[in-house]
Amino acid sequence: MLTKKGAATRLRIVDAAATEIRERGVTAVTLEDxxxxxxxxxxxxxHYFxxxxxxxxxxxxxxxxxxxxEDQQxxxxxxxxxxxxxxxRDAVVERYRRQGVHCPLGVLITEVGRHTPAAQAVTGLLLERWQREVRAGIGHMRSEGLVGEHVDPDRAAGAVIAAIQGGVAILMxxxxxxxxxxxxxxxxxxxRTSASARP
Amino acid sequence: MLTKKGAATRLRIVDAAATEIRERGVTAVTLEDxxxxxxxxxxxxxHYFxxxxxxxxxxxxxxxxxxxxEDQQxxxxxxxxxxxxxxxRDAVVERYRRQGVHCPLGVLITEVGRHTPAAQAVTGLLLERWQREVRAGIGHMRSEGLVGEHVDPDRAAGAVIAAIQGGVAILMxxxxxxxxxxxxxxxxxxxRTSASARP
Structure with a gap:
């Protein structure tokens, strides 16, 4: 575990690296920069890395x-x-519109190696957390009777996540x-229509 | 325009290259191979290239x-x-299950350069043709009253294409x-439920 000060220093390094990479590209950036x-x-x-x-x-x-x-909160x-x-919905569209054709996360994942376990852990966990939050929302709407009983919150959330991923890929x-x-x-x-639709 | 024989020769070359690339990877393959x-x-x-x-x-x-x-026909x-x-739906799922984590088209597009006009023409045209076929299907179902009047076939087809792209990206x-x-x-x-759902 890092101390509070240690965590702050580590975050400062990571943020500096993120900015350097956004400005100059991942291959050009050195540890010295x-x-x-x-x-x-x-x-x-x-010490940190x-x-x-x-x-x-x-x-x-x-x-x-x-x-x-965070950008969706x-x-x-x-x-x-x-x-x-x-x-x-508007926040998601706005976020990816602003980001445009260059995805900082995608660049890093490509550099580290898309199929390495470490890269897959980062993207896998992101999708999992994202889907969990959407699923919680669908579950809430369902418990209020606003989403149909026949809708499986996990499958529907997975579909929403896939739809966003595809939409973003096409945007990029x-x-x-x-x-x-x-x-x-x-x-x-x-x-929205599932509560009144035939299953 | 190529003669019939010319077109056959060109296709033979392209198919040979496709097989070489699938077997040995795009960077390893030479024109000699x-x-x-x-x-x-x-x-x-x-002469052809x-x-x-x-x-x-x-x-x-x-x-x-x-x-x-072709695989969806x-x-x-x-x-x-x-x-x-x-x-x-089953044919699409089966096709991408069989393909697994390695997408031959993706590999080529990455090699040629994702953001080059030529690569974008290939992927852009593929998505366009794909969306056009799905749109025709939705339009047909709508004209038969099986899809709701309020469904815009082009937007719905775009959503379907995005959903597939995202699902495939996650599969990969x-x-x-x-x-x-x-x-x-x-x-x-x-x-399916749009015909009976409130717009």
Whole structure:
């Protein structure tokens, strides 16, 4: 466990690395650049990231993954009315529109190696946490009778997460948020009408 | 325009390259390997692909893109009953389950450069053709009164395409088709219940 001060220093290093990478690209950035930007000496960098650049990149990836969820708050954490769902939908679209065609998390995952266990842990856990929050929202709406009894919250949440991933992938390739919006809207329409629809 | 014989030779080269790439990876494959496998001389290779390996890789990418749609036929082209939609859904899931975590088209697009105009043309056109076929199916179901009047076939088709892309991306990262299936099922349930649902 890190002390409070230690955790703050580590976060300063990770944030400096994230900024360097966003500005100059992941391959160009060296540990020296990160040390300079975060005003951290070599031995301190080594203390927090003894395995070097790859370990630091993973920490930055984890930070970017955390940000994906943070950017959707407080809406994602309180999907308890259709208004809240609409606000969340808009926040997601806005977040990815702003991000555009370059995904900082994707860049890092590609660099570390998409199929390495460490990279898969970061993306896998992000999708899991994301799906869990959406599932909680669907479960809440269902317990209030606003979503149909026949809707399986976990499967529906998985579908929503897949729809977002696909919409974002197309946005990153085309620059347009059209597919992301259509996909989210279809999922929300489905949930909204499920209470009155035949199973 | 190529003669019939010319087109056959070109296809033989492209198929040989596709097989080489599937077996040995895109970076390892040389024009010599492709020539040997397709029994084509250097000057013939040069005749069909004067710009060299990159031009050949793009042709292979185009072929893999064509295959994505071919693998969904005849179902994709005749989405005129709910049984047909179910058959198509199963064909899509089966295709991507078989493909697993390695996407030949994705590998080629990454190699050519995801953001190059040529690569974007291949993937963009694939998504367009795919969406057009799904839209035709939704339009047909709507004209028969089986899909609600309030459903915009183009937006709904875009949502379906996004849902598939996301489900496949998650399958490629986790090895499981669960998200792809949930996403397709949600879209199909949405369409199926739309005729009786309030807009």
């Amino acid at each position: 990160v040390g300079r930007r975060s005003a951290t000496g070599k031995s301190q960098l080594f 003894p395995d070097g650049k790859e370990q630091l990149l993973l920490a930055v990836a984890q930070r970017e993954a955390d940000r994906v969820l 407080p809406h994602l954490g309180e999907l308890t009315s259709w208004d809240a769902w609409d606000r969340w 390739s085309t620059g347009s948020s059209r597919h992301l919006e259509s996909a989210l809207d279809l999922c929300l329409d489905y949930l | 492709v020539g040997r496998r397709s029994a084509t001389g250097k000057s013939q290779l040069f 004067p710009d060299g390996k990159e031009q050949l890789l793009l042709a292979v990418a185009q072929r893999e893109a064509d295959r994505v749609l 005849p179902h994709l082209g005749e989405l005129t009953s709910w049984d047909a939609w179910d058959r198509w 990262s986790t090895g499981s088709s669960r998200h792809l299936e949930s996403a397709l099922d949600l879209c199909l349930d949405y369409l």
